Amino acid sequence: DAEITQSPRHKITETGRQVTLACHQTWNHNNMFWYRQDLGHGLRLIYYSAAADITDKGEVPDGYVVSRSKTENFPLTLESATRSQTSVYFCASSETPGNTIYFGEGSWLTVV
Amino acid sequence: DQQVKQNSPSLSVQEGRISILNCDYTNSMFDYFLWYKKYPAEGPTFLISISSIKDKNEDGRFTVFLNKSAKHLSLHIVPSQPGDSAVYFCAAAADRGSTLGRLYFGRGTQLTVWP
Numbered sequence: 001d002a003e004i005t006q007s008p009r010h011k012i013t014e015t016g017r018q019v020t021l022a023c024h025q026t027w028n029h030n031n032m033f034w035y036r037q038d039l040g041h042g043l044r045l046i047y048y049s050a051a052a053d054i055t056d057k058g059e060v061p062d063g064y065v066v067s068r069s070k071t072e073n074f075p076l077t078l079e080s081a082t083r084s085q086t087s088v089y090f091c092a093s094s095e096t097p098g099n100t101i102y103f104g105e106g107s108w109l110t111v112v
Numbered sequence: 113d114q115q116v117k118q119n120s121p122s123l124s125v126q127e128g129r130i131s132i133l134n135c136d137y138t139n140s141m142f143d144y145f146l147w148y149k150k151y152p153a154e155g156p157t158f159l160i161s162i163s164s165i166k167d168k169n170e171d172g173r174f175t176v177f178l179n180k181s182a183k184h185l186s187l188h189i190v191p192s193q194p195g196d197s198a199v200y201f202c203a204a205a206a207d208r209g210s211t212l213g214r215l216y217f218g219r220g221t222q223l224t225v226w227p
Contacts, residue, residue, distance in 0.1 A: 042219030
């Protein structure tokens, strides 16, 4: 079955460290997204990508970097982690941007 | 500014009764609406959707109603079951298929169904 997977599922890191969250999908969807979920804020879009080598900022992009060299992968990098980036991160993909999107299982990140 | 609003952070319903989750939106360009369900420690999963050309869509125990003039949609679950206890997110999109289109999410409503 086609799927979307995230790794690591759980990570604890120190302030100032660089962290990369991986996301891989096997549907060959053009569109991929990174969301963070925080209490009281719901799901907020960090970055999205309409195709390989095309990325754009979402609502809360500061402190994050993405790349999309291959259609199936969309890694999210925290260049210098801060405590405010402690969150649950969800990767998602869809066939078209405004259509049903499918989420990964999430990556729990704690910055200490 | 939130374009999709779920004003009730929580809802508690007895098993067998109807659950009604509400969602309001501000952007009149939205033409496609979805509901997602999320269990703890899992990613959100798609539940049901509705296009703006319809005012109702039904799938088993789940029905979504859309009132375009009021910019309001609701999700009805009948009958509610304990396994329905989860966070429900409302989402909306405009320009489906366009590179400019994307989903906007509400903050979610925690539904608890008690026996």
